[in-house]
Amino acid sequence: MKNSKTIDAKGMHYTPLNKEIRAAVKDGVTEIILNNINGQRFIGNGLRGEDVTIIVNGVPGGDLCMFMSGPTCIVHANAEHAPGNTLDRGKIFIHGTAGDAVAHSMRGGEVYVRDSIGYRGGIHMKEYKDKCPVLVVGEYTRAFLGEYMAGGILIVLGRGKDQPPVDERGVGTGIHGGELYIRGEVPDHLLGIGAEKKPFTEADREKIRPYIEKYCREFGVDEPELYIDEYVHIGPSSARPFAEKYCWE
Amino acid sequence: MPIGSVPPKYKVEIDRDLCMLCERCIENCPYGTFRREGNKILIFSRACTGCHRCIAMCPRDAISLQEKPIDYRSHPVWSREAREAIYNQAQTGKIVLTGMGNALNVPQIFDRLLLDACQVTNPSIDPLREPMELRTYIGKKPRKLTIDKTPEGDIDLVTKLAPNLKCGTPIMIAHMSYGAISLNAQLSLARGAAEEKTFMGTGEGGLHQSLYPYQDNMIVQIASGRFGVDIDYLERGAAIEIKIGQGAKPGIGGHLPGEKVDEGVSKTRMIPPHSDAISPAPHHDIYSIEDLSQLVRSLKEATEWKKPVFVKIAAVHNVAAIAAGIARSSADAVVIDGFRGGTGTAPRVFRDHVGIPIEAAIAAVDAKLNEQGIRNEVSVIASGGIRDSADVTKAIALGADSVYIGTAALVSLGCRVCGSCYRGLCPWGIATQREDLTARIDPDIMYKNVSNLIHGWTLEISELMGAAGINSIESLRGNRDRLRGYMLDENILSVLDVKTVGADV
Numbered sequence: 001m002k003n004s005k006t007i008d009a010k011g012m013h014y015t016p017l018n019k020e021i022r023a024a025v026k027d028g029v030t031e032i033i034l035n036n037i038n039g040q041r042f043i044g045n046g047l048r049g050e051d052v053t054i055i056v057n058g059v060p061g062g063d064l065c066m067f068m069s070g071p072t073c074i075v076h077a078n079a080e081h082a083p084g085n086t087l088d089r090g091k092i093f094i095h096g097t098a099g100d101a102v103a104h105s106m107r108g109g110e111v112y113v114r115d116s117i118g119y120r121g122g123i124h125m126k127e128y129k130d131k132c133p134v135l136v137v138g139e140y141t142r143a144f145l146g147e148y149m150a151g152g153i154l155i156v157l158g159r160g161k162d163q164p165p166v167d168e169r170g171v172g173t174g175i176h177g178g179e180l181y182i183r184g185e186v187p188d189h190l191l192g193i194g195a196e197k198k199p200f201t202e203a204d205r206e207k208i209r210p211y212i213e214k215y216c217r218e219f220g221v222d223e224p225e226l227y228i229d230e231y232v233h234i235g236p237s238s239a240r241p242f243a244e245k246y247c248w249e
Numbered sequence: 250m251p252i253g254s255v256p257p258k259y260k261v262e263i264d265r266d267l268c269m270l271c272e273r274c275i276e277n278c279p280y281g282t283f284r285r286e287g288n289k290i291l292i293f294s295r296a297c298t299g300c301h302r303c304i305a306m307c308p309r310d311a312i313s314l315q316e317k318p319i320d321y322r323s324h325p326v327w328s329r330e331a332r333e334a335i336y337n338q339a340q341t342g343k344i345v346l347t348g349m350g351n352a353l354n355v356p357q358i359f360d361r362l363l364l365d366a367c368q369v370t371n372p373s374i375d376p377l378r379e380p381m382e383l384r385t386y387i388g389k390k391p392r393k394l395t396i397d398k399t400p401e402g403d404i405d406l407v408t409k410l411a412p413n414l415k416c417g418t419p420i421m422i423a424h425m426s427y428g429a430i431s432l433n434a435q436l437s438l439a440r441g442a443a444e445e446k447t448f449m450g451t452g453e454g455g456l457h458q459s460l461y462p463y464q465d466n467m468i469v470q471i472a473s474g475r476f477g478v479d480i481d482y483l484e485r486g487a488a489i490e491i492k493i494g495q496g497a498k499p500g501i502g503g504h505l506p507g508e509k510v511d512e513g514v515s516k517t518r519m520i521p522p523h524s525d526a527i528s529p530a531p532h533h534d535i536y537s538i539e540d541l542s543q544l545v546r547s548l549k550e551a552t553e554w555k556k557p558v559f560v561k562i563a564a565v566h567n568v569a570a571i572a573a574g575i576a577r578s579s580a581d582a583v584v585i586d587g588f589r590g591g592t593g594t595a596p597r598v599f600r601d602h603v604g605i606p607i608e609a610a611i612a613a614v615d616a617k618l619n620e621q622g623i624r625n626e627v628s629v630i631a632s633g634g635i636r637d638s639a640d641v642t643k644a645i646a647l648g649a650d651s652v653y654i655g656t657a658a659l660v661s662l663g664c665r666v667c668g669s670c671y672r673g674l675c676p677w678g679i680a681t682q683r684e685d686l687t688a689r690i691d692p693d694i695m696y697k698n699v700s701n702l703i704h705g706w707t708l709e710i711s712e713l714m715g716a717a718g719i720n721s722i723e724s725l726r727g728n729r730d731r732l733r734g735y736m737l738d739e740n741i742l743s744v745l746d747v748k749t750v751g752a753d754v
Contacts, residue, residue, distance in 0.1 A: 018550055041543065046480040046551030063534075063547045067480045082534050085547070088479045104534045105475040107519060123533045124474065128519040148529050150520060176525055240525050242504055247343040248671060249334075249597060 005029045010036035014061070018045060025049045025071075033057065039080070044068050062099070065092055068109070074218075081118075084111040087133065093218045100142075106133040106152065110211070113137050114219045116160065120144045125178060127151025136215045143168035146234070147192065151177040155208055157215065157226055158184035171195060172234050174241050180234040181208050183226070191234065194241035200233040252340070255333050259297040260318035263290055267311035274303040274312060279674040279686060294318075300667040302676035334597065345598070348670035348680070350497060350591040350634055350656060353601045357589075358608035358741065359640045362647075363750060365731040366716040374715040381711040382721040385651050387488070388413030388557040388581040390625040411581060412557050414468075414488055416651065417446030418707040419722055420641060422699070423632050423655035424470050424490065424561075426452025428505050428514045428526065429593040429670075430659070432459065434679045436692035438658055439463035441699025445707070448487060450653070453503075453528060455517035456482055468559065471548065473502055474528035476518040480551060488581075489548050490559040491541075493532070496590025496607070496633040498599040499563030502530040509673055511682050542578035549579065557581035564588060564610035564633065565603075569617035575627065576618055582628040584653065585610045589634030591656040593680055594671045607633045608647060612745045615648025615727055638709035647745065648727040661702040662695055730754070 005024045009017055017040055024032050030051050034043070037058030044054055044065040052071040056064075062081035065073050069088040078096035084103040092111045100118035103111045108131035116139040123144065125133045133152035139160035146154045147170060158165035165184040172180060173192025180195075181204065191197070205227075212226050261282060263274075268290060275283040280296040283303065297314070304312050321329050330352070334345055367373040374381070389411035397405040422438050429452060436459060442449040443466040450468045451460075455477020460467060469486030471478050483489055494500065505514075505526035515522040535541050545558050560575045561584035562568065568585060575583045587607025592600065611631050618624040631644045632653035641652050660666065663677040670680035678689035710722075719725050733750040734742045742749060 015550065015554070019553075022553075042547050042550040045547055046483065048480065062543055066547050067478075067483065067551045069480050081540075081543075085534055086475050086478055101534045105478075107475070107479070120533050124529065126475075126520060128515075128521060131519070147533070148527060150524065150527065174527065174529070176527060177521070240507060242525070242527065243506070245344055246346050246596075247337060247341040249337070249345055249347040249668075 002031050003029050004031040004033065006033040006035060008036055009034050009040060009058070010038075012040065014040040014042050018042060018047075021047065021054065025052050031055065037077075041080075042066065044071060044073055047071055065090065078115075079113075084109065084135075087111065089131070095219065097139075102137075103133065103135040106135070107131055108133050110134040110214070111136070112211075112215050112218060114215075115139045116163075117141050120147065122146045122149065122152070122154040122180075124148040124150065125152035125154065127178065134211050136211050138215065138219065138221075139163065139165075141166050144170040144173065144192075146172045146175060146178070146180045146195075148174040149176070149178040149180070149236075153178065153208065153211065154180045155211055155231075156180070156182045156184075157212070158182065159221075159223070159226075166190065172236075175234075175236045176239050176241050177236060179204075181231040182234065183229050183231050186232045186234070194237055195234050196237040198233045198235045200231050204231070204233055252336060254295075255336055256317075256319040256321070257295045257297075258317065259294055259299050260315040261292050261294045261297050261303075262313050262315070263292065264311045264313070265289075267309040269309055269311075271308060273306045273308065277302045277306045277676060279676055279681075279683070280672075298667045298669040298672070299665070300669065300676050301665045305663075344596050346594050346671055347597045347600055347668060348592065348594055349666055349668040351589045351601050352668070355589075355606075357634075358606050358737070358745070359636075359643050361735045361737050362608070362643050362745075362747065363733045363735050364639070364642060364646070364713060364717065365733070367718040371718045373718050374720050376708075376711040376715045379715070379720060381714060382723070383418050383707060383711060383714075385416045385419045385722055386413040387416060387559075387628040387630065387651055389627065392625055412555055413581075414448060414557055415446075416448060418703060419645060419649075419651040419710070420445075420703050420706055421447050421468075421630070421651055421653050422449035422658045423653035424450030424452040424468070424492065425593075425655055425659070426454025426470075426505075427457050427517050428452075428454040428509055428682075430679050431675075431681055431687040431690065432457055432513060433687050433690040433692050433695075434659070434662055435460060436463075437662055437690060437695040438699055439467060440692060440696035441658075441661075441703065442466050444696065444700035445703040447703060450490060451486070453477075453492060454505075454514070455519065456485055457513065457517045461485065470561075472528050473530070473532045474526060476520060476526055476528070479519075483548065483552050483556075486556065488557040488559060489552070490561055490584065491532075491544060491548070491580075492561045493535075493541075494561070494563035494565075494586070495592065496563045496586030496588050496604055497592035498595040499565050499588075499604045500530060501596070501599060502528040503594070504528070509682055514682060538574040538578065541575065541580075545579045559584050559630065561586060563590075563603075564605045564607055566605060568605065568610045569613040572614040572627075572629075573617050573621055573623065576621075576623045577626070580627060582630055582650075583614070584630040584632065585614060586653075587631070587633030590632060591634075591659075592670075607631050607635075607644070609741065609744050611644055611647040611649045612729075612747075616746060619727075638706035638713070641706060642710050642713050642725070643732060645722065645725050646728050646732050647747075648729075650726060658699060658702065661698045662690060 041061030172195030588604030
């Protein structure tokens with residue numbers, strides 16, 4: 001049975017808000033509904049909890065769920081700068097758009113953005129053993145997508161109307177691990193140094209399918225073409241993109 | 250195009266009358282300088298890095314070492330280093346990497362600052378018979394205190410104090426990551442720091458499990474690669490340090506090459522074994538001073554405002570204004586790393602040419618913070634080329650609260666500053682992950698070297714303070730009147746806000 005608690009965050013500073021969230025989790029609350037959120041930063045920062053869901057009604061401020069380890073956060077609005085920053089475990093669903101540096105340095109967990117995101121999406125995501133971060137973007141992204149990626153999966157579904165999935169430069173610059181899957185065209189000149197296109201295989205399709213399914217389920221999307229269409233698969237040309245720049249004294 | 254080999258840097262010789270063929274030199278040199286043939290140890294001098302391990306371990310003092318046995322034709326402009334960098338780059342076309350700190354023969358401002366002592370008119374203090382206060386609190390200090398008197402006549406503090414680090418001495422150990430140095434080296438440093446009631450930094454390499462017993466004396470670092478960073482790591486540290494830049498290589502990131510990422514390093518950094526650990530030049534969630542403030546607050550929020558957060562920057566031209574920005578970001582301390590700061594690896598051109606000396610940076614930052622009335626908002630921690638207790642005392646008199654020592658702490662473990670850290674074969678077991686080499690440091694023994702060093706310096710600082718008639722570190726801090734400049738020009742004296750030797754009080 002769901003043990004639910006509603007917090008009215010109108011005019012509330014983020015510190016007391018997070019205190020209430022932590023206290024609720026400690027009391028065994030499994031569903032925390034935050035109403036009247038209006039720009040509070042750091043919601044759910046460093047929060048632990050396995051079966052906890054936070055529902056954000058309103059626009060959260062920057063660094064949403066940074067360092068979070070376990071809970072699920074659902075935002076019924078757009079999100080600001082860097083949701084899922086250095087996320088460890090857990091899921092974030094954003095019913096709208098998100099700002100720059102989404103899922104920055106994320107090391108595990110999943111972030112789903114229904115619409116578009118800003119610059120530097122998924123920058124420096126990394127994986128280790130069973131922790132493989134996943135970022136799914138519904139429409140399109142701005143420049144510097146997946147730069148310095150060291151691991152994880154970054155999927156852009158390209159659902160934007162009359163809008164390519166990405167039409168700015170610096171895609172995957174310095175990538176040395178992980179994969180990008182982008183539905184639609186990605187001209188070669190947008191790829192950064194160290195990134196290269198790879199074949200999109202059936203294994204790749206199977207790999208990304210569960211995340212597309214989760215996206216569709218959460219956002220109520222029924223578009224079979226998301227499973228059938230070709231994706232541009234981009235990965236590292238080398239695990240050591242910078243090795244060729246240096247020599248020893 | 251082949252241009253032949255450059256002359257060997259060192260010439261190693263063995264006195265055959267003294268040598269007893271024990272082969273300790275062969276065992277100790279990982280570079281392959283020595284080998285035995287029949288009844289003779291043969292020497293390949295070109296492999297030598299000048300690390301002195303063989304000399305330290307030879308039971309007969311039979312080994313001698315000569316630096317630059319064949320030098321180039323002398324020339325005041327074209328130094329050996331300048332010429333050899335050209336030969337290197339002419340053949341590779343790449344950026345030259347080196348280890349340790351600035352290797353240019355630049356003047357040390359510390360050496361041209363002289364400390365004061367009491368004579369006749371104001372009596373000096375003997376630390377043996379008077380208490381000397383060296384305890385240092387790192388963190389925000391309240392602008393004013395509000396107190397309440399209880400009906401019983403007790404005084405209650407109403408002002409809420411920000412968390413501070415309580416250090417037994419103004420000396421802390423700088424951030425050197427597991428990966429850059431060995432776990433045994435880290436363990437020795439951590440235990441040595443804990444023994445002296447001070448702190449050491451983890452560097453950007455995570456916190457290995459075996460360091461957990463010392464976590465109350467560890468400052469955990471969060472840098473642009475975010476390696477090993479999760480909520481557990483942040484909660485374990487006594488304080489958190491955001492690393493923006495480093496004195497040895499201001500403005501650029503860092504790469505730990507895949508070959509140094511073994512199982513242990515991989516686990517602690519939370520990256521796959523043998524993959525490069527790339528820390529980008531900027532934090533990509535910090536593109537402005539407002540973004541920095543957001544990260545500071547984010548870290549505080551994640552750890553429930555229980556821990557001080559430091560921000561480390563390299564001492565660059567605009568250091569004072571940047572430090573003032575940091576002081577307004579909710580950070581509790583600013584760490585300034587001068588251009589003589591050490592490193593495992595940095596491009597030579599950065600190590601030697603980018604940034605400014607720590608002495609000038611401390612004075613400029615202290616002056617700017619005072620001028621803006623926010624000196625109490627942050628502690629100032631200075632680092633980068635601190636060699637002895639005199640440097641510490643002078644840094645504090647110039648305005649620092651505390652110092653970080655990096656290279657000096659490694660030297661206490663045997664490091665000979667050979668500058669070959671990047672080779673990953675450190676014969677002293679410090680800058681290496683090779684098991685037979687790291688085993689050369691037994692943390693249960695070597696921690697004592699570290700604590701001895703800090704203890705000795707602390708004793709010297711209290712003697713220097715006592716001689717100057719000062720019994721509390723607070724009265725030394727920023728007390729430039731107890732410094733005099735010797736052979737420093739007027740401009741630098743004015744930046745340091747120090748009078749020349751011989752000037753009237």
